[in-house]
Every structure is written in C-alpha cells, then in structure tokens.
Amino acid sequence: MVGVPDGTPRTLAEKVWDAHVVRSAQGEPDLLYIDLHLVHEVTSPQAFDGLRMAGRPVRRPDLTIATEDHNTPTDNLLTIADPVSRTQIETLRKNCAEFGIKLHSLGDAQQGVVHVLGPQIGLTQPGMTIVCGDSHTSTHGAFGALAFGIGTSEVEHVLATQTLPQARPKTMAVNVVGELAEGVTAKDLILALITQVGTGGGRGHIVEYRGEAIRKLSMEGRMTVSNMSIEWGARAGMVAPDETTFAYLAGREYAPKGEAWDEAVAYWRTLATDEGATFDTEVTLDASAITPFVTWGTNPGQGAPLSARVPDPADFGSEAERNAATRALDYMALTPGTPLREVPIDVVFVGSCTNGRLEDLRAAANVLRGRKVAGGVRMLVVPGSAAVRAAAEEEGLNEVFTEAGAEWRFAGCSMCLGMNPDILEPGQRSASTSNRNFEGRQGKGGRTHLVSPSVAAATAVLGHLAAPTDLN
Amino acid sequence: MEKFTVHTGTAVPLRRSNVDTDQIIPAVYLKRVTRTGFEDGLFRSWRDADPAFVLNDQRYSGASILVAGPEFGTGSSREHAVWALRDWGFAAVLAPRFGDIFRGNALKEGLLPVELELTVIEMLWDAVESDPSLAVTVDLGAREVRAGDLTCSFPLDDFSRWRLMEGLDDIGLTLRHEAAIGEYETSRLRFKPAVA
Numbered sequence A: 001m002v003g004v005p006d007g008t009p010r011t012l013a014e015k016v017w018d019a020h021v022v023r024s025a026q027g028e029p030d031l032l033y034i035d036l037h038l039v040h041e042v043t044s045p046q047a048f049d050g051l052r053m054a055g056r057p058v059r060r061p062d063l064t065i066a067t068e069d070h071n072t073p074t075d076n077l078l079t080i081a082d083p084v085s086r087t088q089i090e091t092l093r094k095n096c097a098e099f100g101i102k103l104h105s106l107g108d109a110q111q112g113v114v115h116v117l118g119p120q121i122g123l124t125q126p127g128m129t130i131v132c133g134d135s136h137t138s139t140h141g142a143f144g145a146l147a148f149g150i151g152t153s154e155v156e157h158v159l160a161t162q163t164l165p166q167a168r169p170k171t172m173a174v175n176v177v178g179e180l181a182e183g184v185t186a187k188d189l190i191l192a193l194i195t196q197v198g199t200g201g202g203r204g205h206i207v208e209y210r211g212e213a214i215r216k217l218s219m220e221g222r223m224t225v226s227n228m229s230i231e232w233g234a235r236a237g238m239v240a241p242d243e244t245t246f247a248y249l250a251g252r253e254y255a256p257k258g259e260a261w262d263e264a265v266a267y268w269r270t271l272a273t274d275e276g277a278t279f280d281t282e283v284t285l286d287a288s289a290i291t292p293f294v295t296w297g298t299n300p301g302q303g304a305p306l307s308a309r310v311p312d313p314a315d316f317g318s319e320a321e322r323n324a325a326t327r328a329l330d331y332m333a334l335t336p337g338t339p340l341r342e343v344p345i346d347v348v349f350v351g352s353c354t355n356g357r358l359e360d361l362r363a364a365a366n367v368l369r370g371r372k373v374a375g376g377v378r379m380l381v382v383p384g385s386a387a388v389r390a391a392a393e394e395e396g397l398n399e400v401f402t403e404a405g406a407e408w409r410f411a412g413c414s415m416c417l418g419m420n421p422d423i424l425e426p427g428q429r430s431a432s433t434s435n436r437n438f439e440g441r442q443g444k445g446g447r448t449h450l451v452s453p454s455v456a457a458a459t460a461v462l463g464h465l466a467a468p469t470d471l472n
Numbered sequence B: 001m002e003k004f005t006v007h008t009g010t011a012v013p014l015r016r017s018n019v020d021t022d023q024i025i026p027a028v029y030l031k032r033v034t035r036t037g038f039e040d041g042l043f044r045s046w047r048d049a050d051p052a053f054v055l056n057d058q059r060y061s062g063a064s065i066l067v068a069g070p071e072f073g074t075g076s077s078r079e080h081a082v083w084a085l086r087d088w089g090f091a092a093v094l095a096p097r098f099g100d101i102f103r104g105n106a107l108k109e110g111l112l113p114v115e116l117e118l119t120v121i122e123m124l125w126d127a128v129e130s131d132p133s134l135a136v137t138v139d140l141g142a143r144e145v146r147a148g149d150l151t152c153s154f155p156l157d158d159f160s161r162w163r164l165m166e167g168l169d170d171i172g173l174t175l176r177h178e179a180a181i182g183e184y185e186t187s188r189l190r191f192k193p194a195v196a
C-alpha cells in the first residue's frame, strides 16, 4: 500500500503527504486525498457550472464548507449594493443549496473570511490536507495541516473527486533562531523573512517554520506567519502541532471529543519532523535582530525596518532589482532617503486573514486605548469573522476603537482587496495589516504599506508610519 | 481542453518582473460568474495608465505569445488571470519563473507556461522589439522554442506534456481511479472532522 512509512526519518510535510496518497505511479503526480475543502463566492461559480455541465455531484459535501467574504459589505449585513457582487453571492447560495454544501452567509454567527472560519470552528486540525480556491489557504498550515491554494479548475476537481493530482514539492526548513524582542510580532517576523529571501524564495517548497521563536508564538501568530507563506512563493507553510495547538483546538465545535480527542492528540503528537530527517533547503532567520517592519514597495519582499529610510534603487545588486525598486518608488510616490517614520498615511486598515483575529484586534486596541486617531486619518477595524466581532465586543474592544475615532465594521475581506465597497481612492496611502501591497490591490491607484496591528494603531494616532514606542 | 502541439505566432515583450495576478487582472473583474470574456480586464490598470504600455502598442496587436520577466503570475490564486490571457488571444507565456498556482492553472487551461533562462528571455525581448513581426514557435512535442536563428529547449514534465498534447480533462483522468478513492475513504482516521 502506498504511504506506509518504512522507518526512514521524515519531515512533518512528508508525513502528512504520505498519509494522503490515494494512488502513486511512476512519472505521474500523486493523487492526494483532501480532508477539507473551503469554498467562497469568487473562485467557485465556474467550478459549479462545470459540475452541472458534466452532470457530476459533489463527492463529499460533508468535507466541504462555504462562506461569503470577498464581496460582502462591512457597513451593514443586509444590502449588497453592487449588483455584480450580489449576483456572485446569490450564485454561491444557489450552488450550495443545489449541491448540499453548508454555507455561512452574511448575518450568520460564523460568517467571515474563509481562513478565519476554519480554525475558529475547529475544522482546521493537524495532519489534514486542506485546500481552497484562495492563495492564503496556507494559513491553516499553522496547525500542522498541509494547506494550499488552488485555482478554479482544481476547485471543480476537488468538488467532483475529493482528490487532487499533485507533484510532490520539495521541503524547506525555516529555522528561526533567537527570540523576538518585546513589542515585535509575528507580522514583523514574516515581513522580515520575505525581505530576506525574496518573493520567489520558497518556490516549489513546502516550508516548515521551526525554532524557539515559532514555538513561543500563539496560534494567531503562527497563522499570521503561515498565511504569508505564499507571499514568498512557498506552496504551503507548516508549523508542527504542540500543546499550544491542542489548547487552541480543545472544545471547539468540530474538534474531536472524549475518547476521539485522546486518540487524535496521540496521533497529532507523531507529526513532528523526525530527528535526522532532511530538508531539501534550509534557511535561518535571526528573530532577535527583528524590529517593527514595514514595506515601502509594491511586493511584500520590498520591506525594511521602520527605523530605516526609503532605499535608493541604485543600492540594489541586480539590474532587475534596481528597475523593480525604481518602478515601485515611482508608484508609491516615495523619495529615496526619506525616513520611513516620516511617511504620512491617509487610511489605516486593521483586518484580513493575516491580522483580523481577536489577538490582532486586542493588540491594536491596546495601543489605541485612551488615544485618538489623528485628524485627517481614516481608520477601519474589520474583524475577520462575525464570531471575532462578537468576542471583541464582549471585551469592549469596539468601544476602544470607536472612542478613538476608528470605524468598527462587520466581518469580511474588506479593504484587503479592491473588490467590495471598502477601497482606497487613487493616490491614497494606507498602513494595512493585510498581506499584499501590490499596485492597486486596495483600490486602483492606492498605495499600501504592510504593517502589524500595533504599528497600524500607532500610525493611526500619529498620522505617519510609527511604532507604539513612538507614542511615549 | 484543446490539444496543444505546436504554436507559431508573434510575441509581446513585457519587460517586467514580479507581474502579480492583481496586475494581470484586477479584483473588480473577478465578480463575474462566467468563464469567458475576461480580456477586457487584462493588465487593465497598466493599459489605462500608460499609452506606451506594450499591449497598447499597435505593432504587437495580434500577438499570441507573451514574453515576461521573472516571478510571473505570483500572488492570488485567481484562475481569471489565465482566462484573461487566453481570452485576449495568448497561447503561451514565456518567463524565467512562474508563481506555482498560476503555473498550475495555466496547465489546466492549456495556456502553456514556458520556463526559459533570463538570458534567453532577454534575447527574445531584443529580437521582438527590433522586429515585432518575428515568428516565434513553441513546440511542445520537442519542448523547444524557436525564433529566427534562436532555438532553445524548455523543461516540462512528461505527464503534463502528455495531458496537454492529448487535450485531456483532469477530472476524467482521476475518475478512472474512483475505486482507489473509495478504498482510501474506508481507511480514513475516524476522528477526522466532517461538516454537520
């Protein structure tokens, strides 16, 4: 039988891969079984159409779950003003009803960004294979799941067969040595890593984040790191499950209960990379050297410590990098040599599947408490899900935000991408806790600086890029 | 899917690296529920902002091969990026490196992603800039790109090549192994979650 270990030391990624091989044949990709398929409105309509045309059912509706997130408004729960967005949402509702898939619709207590949903209801568990027609599916790797984004043709494939043909990627270890200093977060860590390795650094690899600094991160922090694996080209990012993972999962809706829980935990403990297992590639990152980090350019690899200055394109090593930096600075309207702390900001966005969970909102609220958003600055706080919103209100975080002058919104992808009403105006500059600073990502002509939630909050107070320590 | 064997056409030089899928097609075009007609969104921001942008250049109208820089198609998983390129009339994209998901999507749709060394890409850029009518041939059987006196081979695994040359549908291929899938399902760990 395929996938039975022969005693050779294996990595976490290899263990999860091997346990899901339905079929393997020389010269062909492995056929992998998929434990969980997450669906949202944007990348699924054409897949459901394909099924209908071929007269195929969804093989495992019970391993499939859907939510509405990309197109939904965050100022109300009732009206999707844009008719094209509304049609897409209505199409998802119709498809889920027709094919028997559970859907968390706008207004539902669990509705929210697809990658916040899975962990929050305990569906995301160690050792699973998880896919979604969305590149940030890598988020779920924080639990020791093998999770990756797929395109619409593959969405259709998984709906029809609950499997995916996949060529086995290479493995990579990111060894994070040392500890993060006080006030430095998971977001700073991953931004610093991407700047170090470049946007193509992880290409073709499943990455395992390892080391003391990773072990010390909360599940939320690990999700932030895994989420951005795709931003440096990795196929997936994983963190081995441990007590932090088990404590997070215990008691959640879909987590195993009673005896099944004990059995599950015993299995999950076996998933760690074996002593003596080798990775195809290893990278080392020194956590103790990281300080609050921001991006200055138009891809997530164009970043620098907040204490630095806007770089001079002439200082880059290759012609391609020089050209890319010149183009980026032109788009971002930044002058080389300007201290990053002096870059003024129009809009601050706290939210997204990178930093839209309760811990992120707490971090932003802790900085904002008793302070005000600077005049002329608009700040949006968008919980990653309706459940996060409810939990935050329970703690009174909403009051901290509204008293500071920020907007407290409903759950959704919001300003992470220019697809719903929350967008930047052309020329506006944002500090955003999301994951992509691509040209026009937050709205045509908008300029994005990626930051952590605490940097976002400090920036909102001062009106220019800033860290919480600048407020004292 | 249509079979891909040999394609000959003219080429567009896109001298940019890190062309992410948000640039290939901005998010506003992703609200549609159809699978065709995405050509209007292709490189929309760049086409609107810059009259000199290469896709606005009449000398390259009718071109069916895109020659781009490293890290083409990074970012979002949107297959719409592939549909937009295909609907515009592209049959192949040549670049030194592709984003993984884009590359997978392109292979599914029969838009051939061709990996060539940056030095070869640079030669092609120079060649088509000096002669926009230069015929470029992408020969999948031989795994070769030919243009003028330049001939260069490119890597592609045998399985993907076979699928493309036969025009095979992946789902149909997988369903041949339905029995194996059913058998796998009987041995899944019992504590794995199911949606209730």
Ligand code: SF4
Pocket (backbone or CB within 6 Å): A069, A070, A113, A114, A115, A134, A136, A352, A353, A354, A412, A413, A416, A417, A434, A435
């Ligand atoms: S929050 Fe942003 S990155 Fe996450 S799923 Fe939504 S659009 Fe994609």
